[in-house]
Amino acid sequence: MKNIKIIIKKGLALLLIIPVMILFELSLSSCSTNDLEIQQNFPFELNIMPIPKDIATGETVEITLKIIPKGHYAETKYYLRYFQFDGNGTLRYNNHPPYKPNDSYELSEKEFRLYYTSTSTVSQSFDVWIYDSFGNVRQISFQFNAKN
Template sequence: MYMRNVIYKILTGCYIVAALLLMSACNDNVDIQQSYPFTVETMPVPKKLKIGETIEIRCQLKRDGRYLPTTYEIRYFQPDGTGSLKMSDGTVLLPNDLYPLPGETFRLHYTSASTDQQTIDVYFQDSFGTLQQLTFSFNNDNNKEEEQQ
């Protein structure tokens, strides 16, 4: 009989400790990180362009972490010169309009339409408002030797 009382008291104590642990584990202030820093890396691009010449800008999105519902968008602005920027699928980007990124690896195609110096600022943002900017500058390539050959 004495042994049964001791076992009963030990089990009751274990249940109480387990209940206290479970109650303290139920914290509504669970902090789940959703927004992670990111960068966009590119391969080198030419610095001189002829009017009408198109160059390819190869881009890679690098994320410090992953939160599945995060989306990424691109927009651009051209403060100097004129030209057009396209996605590899042929979508022509309009200045200051947001477009979804097609993936973590993508290509942009810039076509020069100016003999002046050209600059494009490309902005990437995630669904949490984190923003990254890349700036590309091009000078006019007025080298006549290549055109004659």
């Protein structure tokens, strides 16, 4: 009689434990890392402060830009590339050497200043491309009239 009571208790315990184990297993399998989707690619906008329309030879214009991403992913990197197609001048970041046209430069900050110095007596135009490590691109066109 004692053995039957032990067998019944063990049987009841198994009947209670098995559904709990099944539910636990199902909850683990529904949270697999394959189902998690982490967004890394966030488009961005550019905020550009107003700049003068005219520039004289040897004059430097400060261009203040701010990258505004539509989300945050800490490992996103931003780059700059520029190309001058009218007139002559140099574009640089802080006291760094002037950028070379069409070369790519990594940006260390999302808010920064560029300095354009005219070396021309005619109107000048150039484009700046800001792009990120996921292929999102923004192009900005700048045009300066020659100042007498």
